[in-house]
Amino acid sequence: MRRLQERNVMKTVVSASLLVLATAFAALAGPTEDGKRYAMVPTAVIYPGQIINAGQVKRVEVTNPNFAGDYATDFTQVDGMITKSTLxxxxxxxxxxxxxxxxxxxxxxVRLIYSSGTLQITALGMPLQDGSVGELIRVRNADSGLTVSGTVLSPGIVQVVSK
Structure with missing residues (x-):
């Protein structure tokens, strides 16, 4: 059962990593098959910390040939993302x-998981900071009070990093 859970967690991590890579490559993409370039723009002010949804953005054609940068070109790049600054x-x-x-x-x-070879230890912990999938964060072990570092595997699960 644990191996099945570990496989599911790893599939989630791999899927999230592939989505990040696809987003990065799409941001660098040039013209689409119709020869036009597009950018995603908000239809109203979106404040930091808000989640972006379909009703808040639209896709527009880029007509300025000098316009460049890391702008979003497709809805999949912004859907469900959180803003870090005012849009x-x-x-x-x-x-x-x-x-x-x-x-x-x-x-x-959160659930802490420590693995070394065939040994696997789980414990409860309290994150000392927020973290997205794949990020390294600090977590306090609820039983021992020790602070450990770990990688966020999925919502509520942190893989402890060996020192």
């Missing part, structure tokens, strides 16, 4: 102004 209507959304939603939040209990 203004009709201005291209910079990919660097977005982040993945946190899978682990400060103060919410």
């Amino acid at each position: 203004v209507p009709d201005r291209a959304i910079s990919v660097s102004a977005l982040r993945e939603p946190f899978a682990v939040t400060h103060g919410q209990q």
